Amino acid sequence: MDDKADRIDKTTTNSSSDVGQAEIGNVVSFTEDKIGDRNVITSILSPNGNEVFINSDVDEAMKLALKAKEIELTPEEDKKLVRKIDLCMFPLMCLLYAIQFMDKTTNGNAAVMGLRTDLHMHGTQYSWVGSSFYFGYLGGLFILPPLMQKSKYLIKTLATIVILWGLVLALHAAPSVNYASFIFLRCLLGFLESAITPAFTIITAQYWKQEEQFLRICIWFGFNGFGGVWGSAMAYGLFTKGSTYSIAPWKVLFITTGCITIFVGFLIGIHLPDSPDKAWFLTEREKLLLVQRIRGNQQGFGNHHIKKHQIKEAFIDPRTWLYFLFSFANNIPNGGLTNFMSILFSEDFNYSTKDTLLINMVPAAVEWVGVPLFGYLSYLCFTKKIRFLDSRLVWSFFAIAIVFVGTCMLAFAQKNKHARLGGVFIQYLAPVAFICTLASVSANTIGYTKKWTVSSINLIGYAVGNLVGPRTFDQKPYTGAKIAMVVCYGACLVILAALYVLNYRENIRRDKAAMETKQPEIENIEFADLTDFENPHFRYVL
Template sequence: MDEKDDQISHSASISSREEKNIQATDVQPIISFTKDLIGDSNVITTVMSPHGEEVPVTGDVDDAMKLALEAEELQLTPEEDRKLVRKIDLCMFPLMCLLYAVQFMDKITNGNAAVMGLVTSLHMHGEQYSWVGSAFYFGYLGGLFVLPPLMQKAKYFMKTVSAIIILWGMVLALHSAPTVNYASFIFLRCLLGFLESAITPAFTIITSQYWKKEEQFLRICIWFSFNGFGGIWGSSMAYGLYIRQSTYSIEAWKIVFIATGCITIFVGFLMAIHLPDSPEKAWFLTHREKLLLVQRIRGNQQGFGNHHIKKKQIIEALIDPRTWLYFLYSFAADIPNGGMTNFMSILFKEDFQFDTKQTLLVDMGPAAVEWVSLPFFGLLSYYCYTRKFKILESRILWSTFTTAVVFIGTCMLAFADDNKQARLAGICLMYIAPIAFICTLACVSANTLGYTKKWTVSSINLLGYCAGNIVGPQTFKEAPYTGAKIAMVVCYGACIFILLALYVLNVKENRRRDKAAMENKQPLIENIEFADLTDFENPYFRYTL
């Protein structure tokens, strides 16, 4: 044995957190890390995966490993834990929520502009407006193959994201430039979608870096709910511009694009200045608080990330059945989303017979439902978790329940032909649908280990999101849009079965792993959380339900 091997062997250690009458003969191969080995590309040792395979563990570990080694002796008290998470929430959350409001406001500007004169000004006819809605997601689809890998490899992660936001704000403002050129407007929609494809994957990664996996569903519910705030903000701004349009030298729908574009650019600069590139560079945390942050996220079995793209993790993402359940859910759920995002204002005007001013005001109702209901269900799920209410703490079952409510609301819209109030109530109920989409984002964040695998699964999930949003506008042919309404009913019915399949899959796998752990008596290995292992490779990981 050479000096390096001796050093590795000497540094091996078993976590004291699992010293429950473990005998020496029970100990499986142990991973050991020393400070001078971080970054070494040679195999250190192996660990037995939940599938009974030996997994080589290299020095190509998570960015959090260095802090983890330094933090080993630190004890995180409940008081420190509460203080730390409160500080992270206050410093990170307001700007994340603001940006998510702005990115949804950017999406609905299309629908608001349509009822304010966009369709007439660009001489759209037939199904041309439907393709305006789909074009955004063609660009989004292309962006998923470029921007997530770029962000994973980026040394200055948040600066890269901020630059993308600023560019998308510029592109949005340029939507006011085309006057009679439909083709140039379609090009701008594609370019806007390409740039906006960076945001949801980036936010999913950020959430996994700073919060425990049991906290992530609530946090995603909160920042995602600001879609509703963005809807209220965008519709109220459009209403104010519309009622005073005679006082402007250009058409009011153009000002909507210019104003929202400028707001986006401003928020992009705020993001670049305020949000850190990674937790280890967080300006608002002391060095001790960074060490405590590593301690508090150990239970996630993942850390801050790894900037090397690993082919093996990409392959694992492709063969993981959860990846394709996420994809199928997002595809089915976002066919209705794509249609309603682009056609809700037109639906109110042509199907409900509201005038333009009434349409812009009524648009705020469903947005308000989304803004309030998402945090409510997130808090309800978290409350059940903290009170140990067994099955009620499952985010997937809460998502299945809310999807069933959305299914009922969609039936009200589709089949209550003679009752305008029932159809309007149905649309409002449909706006709690994001709860289940948030569940898929939270599952990607909490249940997908391995940084390359997480980026890959997140991107595939959003490919389903894009595909659904591309198809959605094409289901809206002509008023009263009966075919589109029936398509939405079918899609939400399918979503219920997909979510239940995901729940059953995770329950069975957790039970299998628990049984294997009892039989093998494998002790917890110190710092395995930050070895950048995948959920298939890490024997100590359990899927969050």
């Protein structure tokens, strides 16, 4: 370990009176009075055979884990608890994720409602509107995720950010806004919205089991589709009644969506707890049961100290860069379509403005229904123990294969309008595979600092892909953009296959090493804030 705070002299491991180490037979136990110190508890061999020192700078779930020692979680209590968490956490999470998608894509609907004309855009200026959001998003990933990790008030911090981005969104309609200030506001909006996906990825890991996380992420991410339907429906209503407003309908759209965001930001801050141990809807016993149910994740609620050795590990983990490359390739098409979908329907398919706003709801509905469906099929196969199909990576591969076919239809079926239109709709199954990377970061990256770091690097790939995407639409009739999408989805298939092989082979290697190496039995090691490289009991979810 390179971090000075984690450099421990090997000889101190023998002094249990100094380090809070309790010996029970040959079992090493954490002692409650030492939780929060940085003294050595014991050491363990990593899957690579390196000695890893375990100190008292542990996960926040450890305090509850010590109290939950004698509690047994029954299947009935488990079902009741997860149902309660779903009902109390999930509705607002899904609503907020729908709103963030509606907010960032409002400019797409506004573009066909007079935005480009009123701000005197010409040439490639509108494509820079799409890219500017992700310039800000990229900058936010270097500031907001570390800020949220350090904060003990994760939800309060997130709620403040949501309220601020609602204010910024409403300001898009200010009378003084011109092209330059509009670009600045898009950058600022992207900066603030960069907080939500890494925060939701962490929250999902705190409350749900590894095998439950992919379905949950599919559901809250799938609400992007609901946000798309909602935004297009509002835009259609405002456009058809545009003559009754004293300002341009596209400005009313920005003001309306901004006010909705501010309201939901306040709800988030009031309703959602900052961490599971502060959850108002859980009794003290249920909090202990929650620790027991997530024990198999080999991770808990988090640790607010930034650990340099975990950051270093994130950068040398090949999975980090596979996530990055996948998110980059997967989101080049996404960046183009989210900003140019309305224009594509209007100019490439020759729909009127009213018809364009209506038909925009169809691909959004495909995402809203299709993405959770793939998550459910994956979870169903897992519960039924259907080999090979119980893998989220396999279902993600299927989804991208379907999207690849749809992209070929859009790019090459030039004489068949209906085939091209079907190809556009199929594109909106692509988030299934991006969700798989989010779920993999949630379930397969342990060590709280490492998780935040890998999540940020993954989303940098997402931001850069979305930044590049609108630039592929610089030239009409957008043939280059369509071919770029085909190439990107082909690359995604290769990366998903590589990730599956890497995790599968590593699990086999760890199983073999576990049979050959006897490890000390350490109670509550799941909550020691070890990384997946350090924890010999951890196996990667496929």
